Amino acid sequence: MRFFKRYFITGLLIWLPLVTTIWVLTMLARTLDSLVPSFLSPEALFGVAIPGFELALVLGIILLTGLFFANFIGRAILSRWEALLGRIPLVRSIYNSVKQVGDTVFSPNGQAFRQAILVQYPHQGSWTIGFLTGAPCLEIADLLAGDHISVYVPTTPNPTSGFFLMMPRADVQVLDMSVDTALKYIISMGVVVPPPSISHHSRSHS
Structure with a gap:
């Protein structure tokens, strides 16, 4: 068996x-x-x-x-x-x-899905991968204290559905991995681990 x-x-x-x-x-x-x-x-x-x-x-x-x-x-x-x-x-x-x-x-000059980021979602202390999609519109930005960004948090293993969030820029950590690598990581539910980036290697040896 x-x-x-x-x-x-x-x-x-x-x-x-x-x-x-x-x-x-x-x-x-x-x-x-x-x-x-x-x-x-x-x-x-x-x-x-x-x-x-x-x-x-x-x-x-x-x-x-x-x-x-x-x-x-x-x-x-x-x-x-x-x-x-x-x-x-x-x-x-x-x-x-x-x-x-x-x-x-x-658009080649657009911000949509141009950067993979690490965010706390759905609550503090729980981290997931999201994608920077831009900034809140002026009407909403005027009601928010501080600098905020628009974030798309995909679900797994189907990244075509997800959640649209507006989060403080200070609460977001930018990742070195590419968007394609981040998507593979999400779709595989964390099984396909991306290789360490060059900057990560340099930090580890410093």
Whole structure:
């Protein structure tokens, strides 16, 4: 029984990340495929099924859209399109919220998920890893005493859900580990321990 348990767990640890990765990529591919209307399917265009055609078509459209709207004419058209959407009450609130989140997360100059930090949560003496996302808005900052920052504390093993906190900057400790390393540490529930950083080595030897 011990022999079976040992090698079964070994095999499970090999297959689990591989199967999970394939499952996530498959779900993503199916989601992108579903965006393609039926009249643009390979069966409608060529009369034969072509595996991966819809996925390649969606990725190509996204790339071409980025190329087009990166120039002056494209930005002007996009500005007018956003102004039009801004006149529709319900659409305006949804579109602007999603756009602001996307601009913050994917902007190379943004602060979202750019720094891993150590915070006390959910109570004093209990520590967890969070991510610096920015600073509180002026209305809230005026009501808070001292310098505060906005923090996202993810749950484990699913970091896509979590908690948004505004904490005093003095109560936060900045970590040397990268965001990717911190995410791996969180997803693994602390099992995958990140290697010591260079600065940590220097402090240990000093």
